[in-house]
Amino acid sequence: MTTLVNTPVPTAAPTVRTLVRPGILPAPGARLWVAACPVSHLVPGRGVAVLLPAGAQAALFLLPTGMIYAVDNLDPYAGAAVISRGLTGDRSGEPTVASPLHKQVFSLRTGAALDDPEVSLPTYAVRVQHGEVRIGLPLP
Amino acid sequence: MSTTPENSAATCTRTVVVVGHGMVGHRFVEALRSRDTESTWKVVVLSEEAEAAYDRVGLSSYVGAWDRSALALAGxxxxxxxxxxxxxxxxxxxVxxxxxxxxxxxxDVVAYDALVLATGSHPFVPPVPGHDSAGCFVYRTLDDLDGIRTAAEAAIERAHAEGREANGLVVGGGLLGLEAANALRLLGLTPHVVEFAPRLMPLQVxxxxxxxxxxxxxxxxxxVHTGAGTSSIAAQDDDRLAVELSDxxxxxxDLVVFSAGVRPSDAVARTAGLAVGERGGVVxxxxxxxxxxxxxxxxxxxxxxxxxxxxxxxxxxxxxVVADRLLGGEAxxxxxxxxxxxxxxGVDVASFGDAMATTPGALEIVHTDATKGTYAKVVVSDDARxxxxxxxxxxxxxxxxxxxxVGREVPGDPGALVSPAGAELGADALPDDAVICSCNNVTKGSICGAIAEGACDLAAIKGCTTAGTTCGGCLPTVKRLLVDSGVELSKALCEHFExxxxxxxxxxxxxxxxxxxxxxxxxxxxxxxxxxxxxxxSILASTSSDHVLDGEQAALQDSNxxxxxxxxxxxxxSVVPRMPGGEVTAEQLITIGQVAQDFGLYVKVTGGQRIDLFGARVEQLPAIWQRLVDxxxxxxxxxxxxxxxxxxxVGSSWCRYGVQDSVGMAVDLEHRYRGLRSPHKIKFGVSGCARECAEARGKDVGVIATDKGWNLYVCGNGGQTPAHARLLASDLDDETLVRYIDRFLMFYVRTADRLQRTAPWLDALEGGLEHLRAVVCEDSLGIADDLEAAMARHVEGYExxxxxxxxxxxxLSRFVSFVNAPEEAxxxxxxxxxxxxxxxVLLGLPTVRENV
Structure with missing residues (x-):
């Protein structure tokens, strides 16, 4: 005699290896590459702040799609360095980050404020070498 | 023997005797027979009238047609x-x-298992001298109307012979009295109406x-003779009646019809020793x-x-209700x-809700048009809303x-409801210059303008007006404007979820x-x-006790x-440690002071009876909290x-006016519901007496002590559109209070919109406060056990x-300033x-650099 049992629904999502790719390729020319952190340190969907030379700072994001982006950390609306703490997502497929202060949404690809053609965030080139994320700055 | 199985006398074990076969008695028999599918009850109906149940409400339509069958109730x-x-x-x-x-x-002697009294009422005849003269009638049954008809026809014949008009007098200017006057008019008499009150229909208008x-x-x-009583009635030699009024x-x-109210026909009940009310009626x-x-x-x-x-x-x-009860129900x-x-x-009269403005503080707004003969009054709450x-x-x-x-908030100026211009209800009557989005200073006019230009969803309105792009608190209002403009609104949360x-x-x-x-x-x-x-x-947090920074959830949380x-x-x-009910120990207060000093934090007492420490940098938060947790x-x-x-x-432990331990209750409630994630923030207040020092009625949940227990108020909000909390239940004991709050909170958590506080949630709730009360206090949806169990899981899993x-x-590793310089300020x-x-000090806008 057999007993019928409901098949349990698998609860743990299968582990997916994310192929990380820099979202913004550097323009031609020599660069200063600043070490940020190991890729493994990044939480998909969230950002971290990276200290750059001369007091500048970048907001570095790893998205669940595997893309890495870096934009300036300074919120141009608020005048505070908070962009790295914003929520990421997409708007009609365009990867975005929203300021945690007043929720203005910026494209991670271009840095443009999506509801305000006048404003945009500077973007930085990104590359991954030996599992380390680096942010590219033009040579002084 | 019956041929259908459900009518088989074999299954029939009990007898219900119904006394009275009016509209209600008949309804009871119908209700019982249609619900009693097992045929457990046999019904014996005793009807004093020779006529089976008829439409007494439509009695006046008998006049003219004189067809009894037209009034018979179906079945x-x-x-x-x-x-x-x-x-x-x-x-x-x-009995x-x-x-x-x-x-x-x-x-006959009929045995019963259940007895249902449906004897109705009988007309009240004031004991004026001569009230029992020939030519005096009441207005209640078909037989009464037949009697009035006979007398009226005789009177008309007599009057014509004497070359005068026949007339009839109705004692009572209420609803039924005016119906009787109309009947006399239809019979060809000139009616007089005598009403003791200063106006006609004193109960309704x-x-x-x-x-x-x-x-x-x-x-x-x-x-019409208002403000006058009937002093005496005397039969004259010419068969007419001489009536003297108190004025x-x-x-x-020629005839008198008494229509001065009714009295319950409770004689059988009284004789049987059943409890009756002060003004009659079986209690x-x-x-x-x-x-x-x-x-x-x-x-x-x-x-x-x-x-x-x-x-x-x-x-x-x-x-x-009784039919349900007889079949084991709980109605x-x-x-x-x-x-x-x-x-x-032919005159329209309507009266609804608190027509006489008996609610304390109620305001009346009246519009009378003497030429058209219309009168319109609305009664609104003391805040005119x-x-x-x-x-x-x-x-x-x-x-x-x-x-x-009735019972709902009126959009816009309530005076418009009765004004001849007649602003239509449902249209938001706010003026165009009213600021809807106070974060971005967007007026109703600009939002409506955007809608007129084709913005047909929230995203579009946000895009062209910036309304709702900041705190989002005005979005329900924006939504209402969209709906009012006829736009069919998507309920989709955002472009990612429909x-x-x-x-x-x-x-x-x-x-x-x-x-x-x-x-x-x-x-x-x-x-x-x-x-x-x-x-x-928030939904994931409301439905489990996982830490909000566990696993993938960490990536979903807003910066806060x-x-x-x-x-x-x-x-x-800013850092705010919990101080349940506003209680704090001296040691904790000292630590807070030392932390503020050591980290250079600005200190301010909040409106919610706790202390806020401002100016902490991300990397300082763990060190600050370690000392607070210690x-x-x-x-x-x-x-x-x-x-x-x-x-x-402070409540009854210290205050000479307090009637309950409000601090104790506040601490218990805060401990119970701390950490509960919800569609928006939730605030409570607990006051120890009716003086209401905790301002509980401005809170989502307000608890106010009474001599007998606690009154529970819900859905009060401050914010952009302040709302007083509304009374949900009175004089609750501690246990019932907590149970009702459990249900209320979980029902809100389940059903509210994103960022919708309790007051607008209640406004949008179909059925409003009555529905909420039914769900929370009477479990009308049958979900109370679920709601309580969900709350029990929350309380159990709190950390x-x-x-x-x-x-x-x-x-802990995420609390750093820079990923490549964790300690650097x-x-x-x-x-x-x-x-x-x-x-x-904020930075100036940065100079825009070229992308590099």
């Missing part, structure tokens, strides 16, 4: 139903409650409405059960918890809406709409999906955004929840859409979010301490 003889024994022309003379028998006027009504009725040839008027009339509980558990009363003879109802609809409800009489709308002599009731005379076309708004928050909540609860990516893969599109991520994070602190304008955070403090969730504070007054972070090196953070208080 009133129960033809073919072997289980109903209808005995017409048979009174119940005596023997011990033997459980009824002795009928035919001499006020003085102003009565004046307009009197004008309309008089113009139809009815002589000295003397009238000669019953809400189950319509009398003081004898086998005897029930329905309709006009019943005084449900001492209150009689003279309308047929409540009687029908009572009939249904109770829910009270009755006494609103009325009728046409009397909620419609309480009203009266319409002459034109009652607005009755249905207005009645629907579902509303409430739908996503149900999906999470029923599928057990515990990840954003899982939910997105099955029910959404794209990768999410700043709207759906925190919403889903991600760093478990409140972000301030310069990107630093003295037994925990997260105050000031950063979360969750329970914030339970404010309390302090900050302590959990301090114990977890992975979570953010160079952009600066403060100005030269003024009276420490304030953050």
């Amino acid at each position: 009133n003889t129960y033809g073919g139903d072997a289980l109903v024994d209808l005995r017409l022309g048979t009174r119940a003379d005596r 023997d409650r011990d033997a459980r028998t009824v002795t009928t006027s035919a001499g 006020d003085d102003g409405g009565g004046a307009v009504l009197e004008g309309l009725i008089s113009s139809l040839g009815v002589q 000295g008027t003397a009238l000669l009339t 019953t509980d809400l189950a319509c059960r009398t003081s004898d558990e086998n005897v029930w009363a329905v309709g006009e003879v019943a005084a449900v918890e001492g209150r009689s109802y003279g309308l047929v609809a409540p009687g029908y409800t009572m009939a249904e 109770t009489f829910p009270g009755a809406d006494l609103s009325t709308k009728l046409k009397l002599l 909620t419609l309480l009731g009203g009266i319409l005379v002459g034109d009652a076309s607005a009755y249905t709409t207005l009645k629907a708004y 579902q509303s928050r409430a739908e996503l909540f149900e999906i999470v609860a029923s599928t057990g999906i515990r990840t954003f990516s899982g939910l997105l893969a099955r029910y959404g599109t794209g990768t999410g955004c700043e709207i759906c991520k925190p919403t889903v994070a 929840d991600h760093f478990l602190a409140n972000i301030q304008k310069n990107g630093t955070y 003295v037994g403090m925990e997260s105050g969730q000031a950063y979360g859409k969750s329970l914030r504070t339970v404010k309390s007054c 302090d979010e900050w302590k959990a972070v301090l114990d977890d090196p992975v979570k 953010d160079p952009t953070v600066a403060f100005d301490e030269t003024g009276p208080r420490k304030v953050p």
Whole structure:
């Protein structure tokens, strides 16, 4: 005699290896590459702040799609360095980050404020070498 | 023997005797027979009238047609139903409650298992001298109308012979009195109406409405005498009646009809020793059960918890209640809406809600048009926002709409409801220059302008007006403007989910999906955004006790929840430890002071009776919290859409006025609901007496002590649109109070929109406060057990979010300023301490650099 049992629904999502790719390729020319952190340190969907030379700072994001982006950390609306703490997502497929202060949404690809053609965030080139994320700055 | 199995006498074990076969008695028999599918009850109906149940409400339509069958109620003889024994022309003379028998006027003794009294009422005849003269009638039965007809026809013949007009006098200017006057008019008599009160229809309309009504009725040839009683009636030699009124008027009339109210026909009940009310009527509980558990009363003879109802609809409800009870149900009489709308002599009269403005502080707004003969009054609450009731005379076309708004907030100026211009209800009557989005200073005019130019969803309005792009608190209002403009609104949360928050909540609860990516893969599109991520994070947190920074959830939290602190304008955070009910120990207070000193934090006491420490940098938060946790403090969730504070007054332990221990209750409630994630923040207040020092009625949940326990108020909000909390239940004991709050909170958490606080949630809730009360206090949806169980799981699984972070090196590692320089203070953070208080200094807008 057999007993019928409901098949349990698998609860743990299968582990997916994310192929990380820099979202913004550097323009031609020599660069200063600043070490940020190991890729493994990044939480998909969230950002971290990276200290750059001369007091500048970048907001570095790893998205669940595997893309890495870096934009300036300074919120141009608020005048505070908070962009790295914003929520990421997409708007009609365009990867975005929203300021945690007043929720203005910026494209991670271009840095443009999506509801305000006048404003945009500077973007930085990104590359991954030996599992380390680096942010590219033009040579002084 | 019956041929159908359900009528088989074999299954029939009990007998119910129904005394009275009016509209309500008949309704009871119908209700019982249609529900009693097992045929467990045999029914014996005793009807004093020879006529089976007829439409007494439509009695006046008998005049002219004189066709009794036209008024017969459908199915009133129960033809073919072997289980109903209808005995017409048979009174119940005596009830023997011990033997459980009824002795009928035919001499039969009928045994009963249940006895239902549906004897109705009889007209009240004032004991004036001569009230029993020939030519005096009442207006209640078909037989009464036949008598009036005969007398009227004789009077007309006599009057014509004498070359004068025949007239009739009606004593009583209420609803039925005016119907009787109309009947006399139709019979060819000139009617006079005498009303003791200063106006006609004193129960339904006020003085102003009565004046307009009197004008309309008089113009139809009815002589109205208000503010006068009938002093005496004397038969004259010529068969006429000489009537003297208390104001000295003397009238000669051909006949008199008494229509001065009714009295419950409770004689049988009195003789049987059943409890009766002060003003008559058989007293019953809400189950319509009398003081004898086998005897029930329905309709006009019943005084449900001492209150009689003279309308047929409540009687029908009572009939249904008793039918349900006899079959083992638990139905109770829910009270009755006494609103009325009728046409009397062709004149519209309507009265609804608190028509007489008896609510304390109620305001009346009146519009009278003497030329058109209309009177319209609305009664609104003391803040002129909620419609309480009203009266319409002459034109009652607005009755249905207005009645629907009773107990609800009126959009715009309530005066517009009765103004001749007639601003239509439902259209938001706010002026164009009213600011809807105060964050971005967007007016109603600009929003409506955007809608007119084609913006047809929230995103489009946000895009072209910026309304709702900041705190989002105005979005429900924007939504309403869209709906009012005729735009069909999508309930989609955002472009990634077509579902509303409430739908996503149900999906999470029923599928057990515990990840954003899982939910997105099955029910959404794209990768999410700043709207759906925190919403889903909140739903996941409401439905489990996982830490908000566990696993994938960490990526969903807004900055506040991600760093478990409140972000301030310069990107630093404020820290608020929980102080339940406003209580704090000296040691904790000292530690707070030392922490503030050591980290240079600006200190301010909050409105919720706790202390806020401003200006902490991300990397300082763990060190600050370690010291707070060490003295037994925990997260105050000031950063979360969750329970914030339970404010309390000092209560009966210290205060000479306090009647309950408000601090004790506040602390218990705060401990119970701390950490509960919800669609928006939730605040409580607990006051120890009616002086209300805790300002509980401005809170989502307000608890106010009474001599007998606690009154529970809900859905009060401060914010952009302040709202006083509304009374949900009174005089609750501690246990019931907590149970009701459990249910209320979980019902809100389940069903509210994203960022919708309790007041607008209640506004949008179909059925409003009554529905909420039914769900919370009467479990009308049958979900109370679920709601309580969900809350029990929350209480069981609660842990302090900050302590959990301090114990977890992975979570702790995120609290750094820079990923490549964890200890380095953010160079952009600066403060100005030269003024009276420490304030953050913002950077100027950065110069825009070329992309590199």
